[in-house]
Amino acid sequence: MSTKIHSYDKVVYFLQGGGALGSYQVGVCQALLEYGCTPDWVVGTSIGAINAAIIAGNKPEHRIKKLEKFWNVITSIAPTIPFLIQNYYTREIQNYWSAQLSLFFGQPGFFLPRLINPWAHYSSSPELLSFYDTSELRETLLEIIDFDLINTKKNIRITLGAVKVETGETVRFDNAHQKIHVEHIMASAALPPGFPAIKIDDEYYWDGGLSSNTPFSVILEEKIPEKLLCFIVNLFSYKKHIPTSLMDVMKCKKELEYASRHMELLHHFLELHYLQHIIGRLAKTELDNNDIKQALKKISDAGHPTALNIIRFHYRDQPSDLWSKDFDFSYQSIRDHWRCGYNDAETALKKDTWINRVIDDSKGAVIQEF
16 A cells, blocks of 8 residues: 655654564554555665665665565575474473574574684784674675665765774764765674674674664754654663573663654653754844844744654563573564564554644654554
8 A cells, every 4th residue: 555645844754773683663664655655765774785785775675575586596495394382381481592593503594603703813804803704694685685785876865974994983874975884884783792794895794783773863863854754673682671581681781872862852852842842932032132033034944944742662671581582583582573573563554543633843852652
């Protein structure tokens, strides 16, 4: 089904990093694409950068098929034992061993363990200082993504987050300002010490999730005078919980690292956007005094003209999820995440009053969670 989103100038997808949990994003994106909520702009980090590039690097009719192809390639071929997935305890065991298989043997088409342990390297290149080699990911991406299409000026805009290794500076690769190549995607997904830094020109880059796992601040920087419908797909969501085991402590730590920081940033982002939006409206007030007009000109420069409707999806933990859920590439886990994402997006689409909602200019931004 195709649906025209009449009330918005642009549709934006924000896709967070989270390894194997990225299959949840695919489920959300599949439902949105089938419905007709096609993006004009995709912003991604880590596995979100890969999903974003597959969407931007394929024609509309091929996007879902290419997402499926990528995830089929990197899904573990180890067989699922049916009776082990019937209850919480046995499913937890299956998930644990699936993640251990990924640790020891890697994922074909994605990453493979290095023959020489990186602890043996001294004064070496950052390209070698990792536990896994990601050269197979390069070949997989080149097969699935059309980079000529990504770099076509009238195509979807794509923005990828990364970090400069030398300075720790957050950077964004954007096809609106530069040509995007496979190295840019790999740089955004180069999470140390598992994956190696990626060299582009004379700089080394790591995973953008180290500084901002959901880089929606790009909207603040752009000051686009348009109404945007933004879908944020988060893969970590810290819930009210007291850990009861060391495994649980490790899981909570990972959730805090990626989820709580996102919520804090989103809260400050909305406050700042509201302030800038009100400033922008105030600057339009007609006054005669020249000094006041000059002051209003300065205020106007600080104002923010964008009106936002933010629809937020986030993966919710299953009882059998472990701290290793982001590197559990088992067929069953990948399909479960995918199905959850699809169902969550379908639920949101059934409550579609937000699709053609006119954003109240007095607010500047609204957020809804599904």
